[in-house]
Amino acid sequence: MLGYKTQLKVRKLHRYLAVFVGVQLLFWTVSGLYFSWNNLDDVHGDTYRAFPKKMNSDINLTVFQTALIELKNNQKIDSIQEIALAKNDLMRLGRISYFSENKLHHQLIDLDQNKLRSPLNEAESVNLALHSFTEKVGIKNVAYFTEKNVALKHEYREKPLPAYAITLNHDSGVVVYVATEMGEVTSFRNNNWRRFDFLWMLHTMDYKTRDNITNWVLRIGSVMGLLTVFSGFLLYGLSSPSLRKIKNKNTKK
Numbered sequence: 549m550l551g552y553k554t555q556l557k558v559r560k561l562h563r564y565l566a567v568f569v570g571v572q573l574l575f576w577t578v579s580g581l582y583f584s585w586n587n588l589d590d591v592h593g594d595t596y597r598a599f600p601k602k603m604n605s606d607i608n609l610t611v612f613q614t615a616l617i618e619l620k621n622n623q624k625i626d627s628i629q630e631i632a633l634a635k636n637d638l639m640r641l642g643r644i645s646y647f648s649e650n651k652l653h654h655q656l657i658d659l660d661q662n663k664l665r666s667p668l669n670e671a672e673s674v675n676l677a678l679h680s681f682t683e684k685v686g687i688k689n690v691a692y693f694t695e696k697n698v699a700l701k702h703e704y705r706e707k708p709l710p711a712y713a714i715t716l717n718h719d720s721g722v723v724v725y726v727a728t729e730m731g732e733v734t735s736f737r738n739n740n741w742r743r744f745d746f747l748w749m750l751h752t753m754d755y756k757t758r759d760n761i762t763n764w765v766l767r768i769g770s771v772m773g774l775l776t777v778f779s780g781f782l783l784y785g786l787s788s789p790s791l792r793k794i795k796n797k798n799t800k801k
Contacts, residue, residue: 562779569776572753572769579747591744593722593736596682600635600732607633611662612642618664619655624648634731638676641665641731654708654729667728670712677714677724680733686717693725700757703737703745 589595612631619625626647634641634656642657658665668676674690691713698704704711708727711734715723721739726732749758753766 558779558783562776562783565772565776565779569769569773573773575747575750579751582744582747583751586740586744590738591741593720593738593741596718596720596722597736598680598682600637600680603633603640607640607659608662611657611659612644614662615642615655615657615664616644619644619646623653623655626650636676636732638679639672639731643731654727654731656729656731667710668712668726668731669728673712673726673728674714676726676733677712677716680724681716681718681722683718687714688717689713689715691715703742704735705757706759707734 587595616628616631623646626649628644628646629652630643630645632643632645634643640659642659644655644657646653646655656665656667657663670690670692674687678685678687692710693702693704693713694710698709703723704713704725707725708730710729711725711727713723713725715721721742723737724733725735725737727734745758749755752758752761752763753769754760754763755765756763
């Protein structure tokens with residue numbers, strides 16, 4: 549009788565666990581299938597992206613030292629993160645990335661005129677976006693994003709700001725993001741990426757930022773999944789006729 553009561557309790561536990569875990573398991577399976585059958589180049593927009601060419605080696609590197617001295621005279625610099633060449637085929641630009649009062653800033657350098665320059669304006673950003681796309685397309689919309697108007701779940705989250713979002717007139721729904729202080733294209737976002745991102749949210753169970761795979765919802769869901777599996781094994785052991793026959797034979801001996 550004790551075995552029958554235990555079986556009922558395990559069956560009840562297994563049933564309730566399966567209701568929750570079954571739905572999440574469906575999300576994990578569907579998203580996993582989408583991830584494994586998808587081309588990441590399409591997701592990242594690389595299929596239609598014209599990557600910038602390497603810059604010629606005739607660069608006067610002393611311009612970076614001169615620019616850094618001028619920058620120090622005008623800005624309080626705590627530390628330097630990076631001195632680099634901007635990935636931009638339309639303009640020869642360098643960049644100094646530095647921290648000032650614990651905040652990261654980027655300063656562009658015009659390598660042709662050997663002087664500091666302002667961030668990219670809207671026209672320069674639009675031209676760069678069009679140049680970075682392999683097909684000739686038109687412009688649907690241009691938006692300007694800063695830290696104040698980028699939502700936590702926005703597709704351009706955790707990327708350099710400020711930035712222009714240039715929506716191209718293309719079937720893929722592509723939006724090219726150009727970080728004005730970086731002087732380069734930083735992201736391609738298309739409909740494939742948006743589907744991927746939504747399914748990634750369901751897969752990681754991070755419904756807030758979509759990128760935190762150590763959240764407690766996922767941890768609890770994983771534990772409940774294990775409990776469902778173990779309770780199923782236990783239920784099989786308690787209710788299996790084959791195992792019951794083996795147990796009875798051993799008892800008689």
